[in-house]
Amino acid sequence: MSRVQTDAKLMDKLVSLCKRRGIIFQSSEIYGGINSCWDYGPVGVELKNNIKRFWWKHMVYLHENIEGLDASILMHPRVWEASGHVESFTDPLVDCKQCKRRFRADMVEDERCPECGGELTEARQFNLMFKTYMGPVEEEANIVYLRPETAQGIYVNYLNVMKAARQKIPFGIAQIGKAFRNEITPGNFIFRMREFEQMEMQFFVKPGTDGEWFEYWKEKRMEWYDLLGVRREKRRFHEHGPDELAHYAKAAFDIEYEFPFGWQELEGIHNRTDFDLKRHMEYSGKDLTYFDEATRERYIPYIIETSAGVDRTLLTVLVDAYDEEEVRGEKRVVLRFAPHIAPVKVGVFPLVKRDGMPELARKIVDMLRPRMTVFYDESGAIGRRYRRQDEIGTPFCVTVDSQSLEDQTVTVRERDSMQQERVAIDRLRDYLEEKIGDP
């Protein structure tokens, strides 16, 4: 199998495949689109849900000491003062004096406009939080922010969750939800968006044990991408040097992926110390210390954070899975997703539209549908039907032919090898479930 795809046009091909096959559409397309907002189509939403479900399984269900949470997007404005976002969630911004375009100063290379070569203004700080108003009066006192990260909803709820779930330190809280950032230079498809989704887990530990837990989560998170089916050789750790560390962090590693546009951050693992809880204690006036019954000690927990983007993970999965090959003189485009995250698990086809084949194929669909996502297709040559499923990464296609009517077996064609095997219909569901797996 050839999984080499060094083509610089890969991003263009992916964008057009995503549109054509209902994976991702430009938001508000009929109005000319809105920059950096994207909509997930019927196939894309399945892929996205599968990624989120798989993260949730590995973070929440497989850890007795991690609880889930779904906090609101709008929060008390003081939260963002305490977190440091009002003051320092900024990027340096430069304007081009000639074409008026804006750029992040740290992304401009030779102090000239990357678009027209014009002269740039001095850098000034631009806050990335979206502001809106709560209630019917648009005045300063009613400003609220769309959260730029999901983490703060976890911090302000940590005692609620701990008490309600009867957890003790060390324990974690996981959350998946939307975040908003008014990025200066969004782009690269869904890599940098202004509205996106995060999967964050905040792990509360005793100070002094934070180093160990940091290492633990760093390794765990790297492993998760193996299970997701993303190639290890395309991933690496990047350690933040002293000049890169965020205001809250004692140590930080990014998991990076080699995208067609270079190595870029996929997920951040941060040791946030007691910065956040300390600040929330200060700004709210509430006691957020933890009392350890066993040792009779009271302390402010340290926090190890794992912060990943849903959309960025989805882009990684797409880029990593995309492949093209020549099959009998024709180009075959195939998304080689790990079967457990594939949007459609199985395509079911009658070989021809007569002799009772569609009826039997429909029966098979009914049998499989409660357990997996199925796509029924009876139109066009069988080869074309296979190609359509390859393009959305469907791992298995089941074909009902004339032999099926005689002996109650079907052919199962596997996406990557294109090998076909005959399987008895009464064994089919178990056969597929076993192959699809869910590590």
Ligand code: ATP
């Ligand atoms: P960058 O330096 O690239 O702006 P960041 O370091 O600010 O990113 P974090 O605040 O650590 O990013 O966010 C955690 C994760 O959330 C990122 O690893 C990424 O997967 C995702 N993420 C952050 N910003 C965006 C965005 N604008 N669009 C899509 N995903 C994002």
